[in-house]
Amino acid sequence: xxxxxxxxxxxxxxxxxxxxxxxxxxxxxxxxxxxxxxxxxxxxxxxxxxxxxxxxxxxxxxxxxxxxxxxxxxxxxxxxxxxxxxxxxxxxxxxxxxxxxxxxxxxxxxxxxxxx
Amino acid sequence: xxxxxxxxxxxxxxxxxxxxxxxxxxxxxxxxxxxxxxxxxxxxxxxxxxxxxxxxxxxxxxxxxxxxxxxxxxxxxxxxxxxxxxxxxxxxxxxxxxxxxxxxxxxxxxxxxx
Numbered sequence: 647x648x649x650x651x652x653x654x655x656x657x658x659x660x661x662x663x664x665x666x667x668x669x670x671x672x673x674x675x676x677x678x679x680x681x682x683x684x685x686x687x688x689x690x691x692x693x694x695x696x697x698x699x700x701x702x703x704x705x706x707x708x709x710x711x712x713x714x715x716x717x718x719x720x721x722x723x724x725x726x727x728x729x730x731x732x733x734x735x736x737x738x739x740x741x742x743x744x745x746x747x748x749x750x751x752x753x754x755x756x757x758x759x760x761x762x
Numbered sequence: 763x764x765x766x767x768x769x770x771x772x773x774x775x776x777x778x779x780x781x782x783x784x785x786x787x788x789x790x791x792x793x794x795x796x797x798x799x800x801x802x803x804x805x806x807x808x809x810x811x812x813x814x815x816x817x818x819x820x821x822x823x824x825x826x827x828x829x830x831x832x833x834x835x836x837x838x839x840x841x842x843x844x845x846x847x848x849x850x851x852x853x854x855x856x857x858x859x860x861x862x863x864x865x866x867x868x869x870x871x872x873x874x875x876x
Contacts, residue, residue, distance in 0.1 A: 679863055686771070688868030689806075689852060702863060737806070739864075750796065751864050753806040 648672070650754035652738050658760045659728055667723040667757045671740030678715055679741070679751060680723050684734040692736075695721065728761045735759070764789045764855045768867035776875050781825075781840040783870045785853035788834065795836040796854040796864070797827055806852065812836060823847070848874045 651670040659665050671678050680692040691705035695715045706712070710728075715721040725732055735758050739751035769784040787793055797809040810821025817829045823846075827838045836853060853867045 681866070686868075688768075689854075689866035691863050691865060694863035705863075739806075741864075750808055750811060752808075753798075755805045 650738055650740050650752055652736075652754035652757050654757060655755060656758045656760075658762060661730060661761055662727055664724065664726045665728055665759065667725075667736050667738075667759070669721045669723070669738030669740075669754060671719065671721070671738070672742075672752055673719075675740035675742050675752075676718070677741040677751075678721050679739045680713055680721070681737045681739065682734045683737055683756070689737065692723070725759075728759075730761045733759055733761045764793065764857065764862065764865045766853050766855050766865055766867035768851075768853050768870050770870050771868065772871045772873065774873040774875060775843045777845055778842050781838070781843045781847065781872065783838040783851050783853075783872065785827075785836045785838065785867060786834055787836060787853070787855045789855055789857060791857045794856045795827075795829060796856075797821065797825070797836075797838050798852045798854060798866075800850040800852065800869075802849070809838070809851070843872075843874045845874050845876065848872055 653668045676697045678695040681689045683689050693713045694702040710726045713723045735756040737756045739753045741751045765788045767786045795812040798806045799809045800806045809825055810819045812819050812829045820826045825840045827836050829836050850869050850871050852869045854864045856864045
C-alpha cells in the first residue's frame with residue numbers, strides 16, 4: 647500500500663543545468679499531476695496525464711519544462727537550463743480518476759529544488 | 763475554465779474559537795470541490811470533498827464544509843480551533859468528467875493562538 651513516491655526529496659543544482667524529477671504514482675491510478683509550490687503562490691498546475699489521452703500541458707511555464715509518463719506509470723519532469731526562479735517544491739499527485747466518484751488526488755512529499 | 767479564490771492568505775484565531783476559511787469557485791459545469799491540508803513540513807492530505815451528494819460535508823479532525831451553489835462557495839469551518847489545526851489549507855475544484863485537472867486556490871495559512 648505505498649503512496650506516491652517522489653525522488654529526490656531535495657535537489658540543489660547550478661543555474662543552467664538540467665534536472666530530472668521522478669514520480670512513482672499509486673499503482674493502478676490512471677491520472678497523474680505535477681504541481682509547483684512556491685512561497686505565497688499556492689499550488690501552480692503544471693501538467694496532467696490521464697490514461698492514454700494526450701497530456702494537458704497548459705500549465706507548463708516555458709518550453710524549458712517537459713514531462714513524460716512511461717507505460718502509464720512512472721513520470722519524469724525535466725527542467726532544462728534551470729533558472730533561479732525555478733526554485734520551488736515540485737509536487738506529484740495521482741488519482742484513480744473514477745469519474746463519478748470524484749477525482750481525489752493523493753500527493754507525494756515533493757521534491758525541493760534549489761537553483762544556485 | 764475552473765478557478766478557485768481563497769479569501770485571506772492568513773487567518774489567525776484563538777484556541778477554542780470558530781475557524782472559518784473562505785473558498786469561492788467558478789465552474790461552467792457541476793463541480794467537485796475539495797479541501798486539502800498541509801501541516802508544516804508535510805505533504806498535502808485530503809480533509810474533505812463534495813461530490814454532489816449531501817451539501818454539508820464532514821471531514822477529518824472536526825472540519826466541515828457546506829456547498830452553496832447560489833453563492834458559489836465552499837467555506838471550511840470548525841467550531842473550536844485546536845493548536846494542532848495550525849497549517850496551510852487549500853481549496854480545489856475539478857469536475858465530474860475527470861478530463862480536467864484539479865485547480866487549487868493560493869491557500870490560507872491558519873494560525874492558532876493559545
